[in-house]
Amino acid sequence: MKILSVEFIKSCEQPDQFPQDRLPALAFVGRSNVGKSSLINSLLHRKGIARVSRTPGKTQLINFFLVTTDDPKARRFYVVDLPGYGYAKVSKTVRARWQPLIEQYLTGSEGLRGVLLLVDSRGTERQDAEAVDWLLRRELPVLLVATKSDKLTRSERAATLPAMREVFELPGDVDVVAYSSVTHEGRDALWQAIRTMLTAPTG
Ligand SMILES: Nc1nc2c(ncn2[C@@H]2O[C@H](COP(=O)(O)OP(=O)(O)OP(=O)(O)O)[C@@H](O)[C@H]2O)c(=O)[nH]1
Ligand SMILES: [Mg+2]
Structure with a gap:
């Protein structure tokens, strides 16, 4: 699969x-600093x-990127970079604004095909759970993504995915992928999992 363009x-x-426009969309959510923006860059082969x-607390708004690929199952879709949750140093007022904004995006978007947590x-x-x-x-x-896997030893890496399943009591149909940006x-x-989400029947 080739990425043809990525447009902010x-x-x-x-x-x-x-x-x-109801184009298919994938949202990237998670704690502040967990690596959402880095993962988007890595996934899309775009450095910055x-x-x-x-x-x-770097990402403070909901950012939409339009991706086109040569893959018939993932031809055109939005990648949505969201602000992180749970960062204490961002002022309460700012967080009070983000939380409903994030929730409204996640619950009210017709095109949303998957949430990468x-x-x-x-x-x-606790906030992850x-x-x-x-x-x-x-x-x-x-789809659960365990980030910064480069920071683990080989044996820790092998234990991560089963551990995540257990901690979060994930149902069998939720995939877990380890990632290093x-x-x-x-x-x-991750691309394989994304294609599955983009082609899954909706509703
Ligand atoms: N070693 C390592 N560092 C990473 C990885 N992904 C991100 N980082 C680092 O973690 C920090 C936060 O990365 P971001 O991608 O900005 O995280 P974010 O989740 O978008 O953060 P907010 O926008 O603040 O919510 C940066 O210093 C990154 O360089 C990774 O896979 N491995
Ligand atoms: Mg970010």
Whole structure:
């Protein structure tokens, strides 16, 4: 599969700015600093299209990228980079604005075909479990991605995916993929999972 183009479309701070064209979309969610923007860059083979920062709270709006590929099963779709949840240092007012915005996007978008929930493979937090529950309760198609796998030893890596399944009590139809945006480990597996989500029947 070849990526033909990646175009930044827009940043949204309120729901009436979300694209209305109902193109298929994939949302990337997870704790601040977990590696959402880095993973988008790695996945799309674009170094800096999504802004990355060592300081949590970098992504503050909902950013839409339009991707086209030569794959008939994933020809044109949005990649949606969301602000992270659970970052204490972002002011309460800012977080109070993000939370409903994120929730409105996730619950009100007709084109949304999958939610990629990123968790740090070195350790999960209560908020990750809450996010898993929140998404599953709404019957959103979820894919769990364990990020920064390059930071684990080989044996730790082998233990990660079963451990994630257990911690979150994931139902059998939820996939888990390990990913490193440094080595790009997991890129092929993630693309495979994405194609499945984009072609799954909706409704
Ligand atoms: N070693 C390693 N570092 C990573 C990886 N992915 C991201 N990072 C680093 O983690 C930090 C946060 O990455 P971002 O991609 O900005 O994280 P984010 O989830 O988009 O963060 P917010 O936008 O603040 O919610 C940066 O310093 C990245 O370089 C990875 O796979 N491996
Ligand atoms: Mg980000």
